Amino acid sequence: MKKSFFLICTCITFSTLITAQNSRVEGKIIKDFGETFAVNNPEIKTDVSADLKVILDVSKSSEDKGVINKYIVTAARFLNMHANVGMKKKQLKAAVTIHGNAWQDVLKNDVYKAKFGVDNPNLKLIKQLNTAGVDVIICGQTAAFRKMNRKDVTSEVKFALSAMTALLQYQNNGYKFLKF
Numbered sequence: 001m002k003k004s005f006f007l008i009c010t011c012i013t014f015s016t017l018i019t020a021q022n023s024r025v026e027g028k029i030i031k032d033f034g035e036t037f038a039v040n041n042p043e044i045k046t047d048v049s050a051d052l053k054v055i056l057d058v059s060k061s062s063e064d065k066g067v068i069n070k071y072i073v074t075a076a077r078f079l080n081m082h083a084n085v086g087m088k089k090k091q092l093k094a095a096v097t098i099h100g101n102a103w104q105d106v107l108k109n110d111v112y113k114a115k116f117g118v119d120n121p122n123l124k125l126i127k128q129l130n131t132a133g134v135d136v137i138i139c140g141q142t143a144a145f146r147k148m149n150r151k152d153v154t155s156e157v158k159f160a161l162s163a164m165t166a167l168l169q170y171q172n173n174g175y176k177f178l179k180f
Contacts, residue, residue, distance in 0.1 A: 023037075023038075024036065024037060025037065025038055025080075025084050026080075027076060027077075027079065027080025027081075027083065027084065028080060028083040028084055029076075029079040029080055029083045029089055029092075029132050030076035030079055030080055030125075030128050030129065030132055031128070032124065032125075032128060033068075033073050033076040033124075033125045033128065034073055034074075034075075034076025034077040034078075034079065034080045034081075035077075035080070036077055036080050036081040036084060038084070046082070046085050046087075048085060048086045048087050048091075050091065051091045051092075051093070052078075052082060052087070052091060052092050052093070052176075053093040053094075053170075053173075053174050053175040053176065054078060054093070054094050054095075054175060054176050054177075054178055055094070055095045055096070055097065055166075055167060055170040055171065055175040055176070055177055055178070056071070056074055056075055056078075056094065056095070056096045056097070056178050056180060057096075057097050057099075057163065057167060057177065057178065057179045057180060058071040058072055058074075058096055058097065058098055058099075058102045058105075058180050059098075059099050059100030059101060059102055059163075059180070060100065060101055060102060060180065061101045061102045061103075061104055061105055065104075065112075065116035065117075065118050066118040066119075066121060067121060068121040068122055068125060069102060069105045069122055071102070071180040072096060072098075072102075072105060072122060072125060072126070072129075072136075073125065074178075074180060075094045075096050075129055075134050076125065076128070076129065078092070078094055079092050079094060079132060079134070089132070089133075093133070093175065094129075094133075094134045094135075095134060095135040095136075095137060095166075095170050095175060096129070096134065096135070096136045096137065097137045097139060097160070097163040097166050097167055098136065098137065098138045098139065098142075098157070098163070099138070099139035099141070099142040099162075099163040100142065103138065103139075103142045103143065103146050103148065104116070105120070105122040105126075106122070106126065106136065106138050106153050106154055106157045107120055107148075107152055107153060107154070108120070108123075108151075108152060108153065108154050109123060111152045120154075123154055126154055126156050126157065127154075127156055129156075130156035135158055136156060136157045136158065137157070137158050137159070137160050137163070137166045138153060138157050138158070138159055138160070139160060139162050139163035139164075139166070140159050140160055140161050140162055141161075141162045141163070142163070143159065
């Protein structure tokens with residue numbers, strides 16, 4: 001009886017620890033997107049006194065047009081995971097360039113729905129990123145090639161001459177480049 005009780009308690013304890021290690025943490029900056037995981041005692045410590053600036057280059061989109069672009073969600077995860085370990089919002093700067101197949105993810109809902117038959121799942125995320133100070137930038141060359149104009153694109157998105165130009169200019173201003 002004692003062995004059975006001990007075995008049950010041990011299993012419950014380990015399953016609780018495993019579940020606790022793998023539970024997602026809601027973001028402090030972008031509430032509805034970009035959940036992360038807590039990492040206990042990492043060997044590479046996060047410098048919470050630093051300023052972090054990143055520009056994410058997104059050229060891929062979800063094949064299922066009803067599914068959010070996971071690469072754009074990365075901007076929310078970047079902000080949230082660092083805020084969740086104690087960094088302040090003012091220490092975190094992010095921007096996202098959109099080009100290639102990701103062009104469609106910045107379309108206004110009526111344009112997106114006419115083209116794909118479903119609501120644009122990315123708009124709420126883009127709005128929250130914009131509110132948090134993230135620049136979401138469409139490549140002007142991609143937009144012109146796709147015959148997109150400003151009235152087709154959600155108002156939270158900024159146009160650049162090209163993704164290359166935006167990437168270079170942001171990097172010249174201290175942003176680190178990450179490609180997806």
